Amino acid sequence: MSEYVISAYGEALFKLMEKKNIEKITVDELCETGGIGRATYFRNFKSKDEIITAYIIMKWRRYEKRYKLKEHQLNDSYRVKRYFDFCYSMRTKNDLIIEQGHYGAILSAYEMIMTDSDTEQSSDTYENYYIAYGLFGILMKWAKGGYAESVQEMTKIVVDRIFSDNRK
Numbered sequence: 001m002s003e004y005v006i007s008a009y010g011e012a013l014f015k016l017m018e019k020k021n022i023e024k025i026t027v028d029e030l031c032e033t034g035g036i037g038r039a040t041y042f043r044n045f046k047s048k049d050e051i052i053t054a055y056i057i058m059k060w061r062r063y064e065k066r067y068k069l070k071e072h073q074l075n076d077s078y079r080v081k082r083y084f085d086f087c088y089s090m091r092t093k094n095d096l097i098i099e100q101g102h103y104g105a106i107l108s109a110y111e112m113i114m115t116d117s118d119t120e121q122s123s124d125t126y127e128n129y130y131i132a133y134g135l136f137g138i139l140m141k142w143a144k145g146g147y148a149e150s151v152q153e154m155t156k157i158v159v160d161r162i163f164s165d166n167r168k
Contacts, residue, residue, distance in 0.1 A: 009044075017096045110136045
């Protein structure tokens, strides 16, 4: 599936979610707003949650490449900080997803991102799922708390408190 299709449907879905609940958004509205036909929607997605998941993954992969995150360990402070920078940059969209009760789409994205199951270097390990669920839980608490802590504070919390034993 192309980035164009993911981006068009993703942006259209978030635009519509600002006005009404995702459950009330029709495929016709989504296609009209995104400027892409119904056949393309049904060929690529089974649900609106799949659009959200694909959109987050697409955004992350671009971000990951831009900042060369694959060159750093998951528990490296640079990579952790970049994770929170990314989450903070997505806060408006994350808030819409969470507010409308579709945070499972975020978790699905994190599972794929942490296991690289959408790439050729898939690493389907218990450790990667542990990290995906942990980061998802931390994001949920941070978002529900209104992003009160700064990116730097969140980085310090994760690196010092959570990853400290794994860094030795």
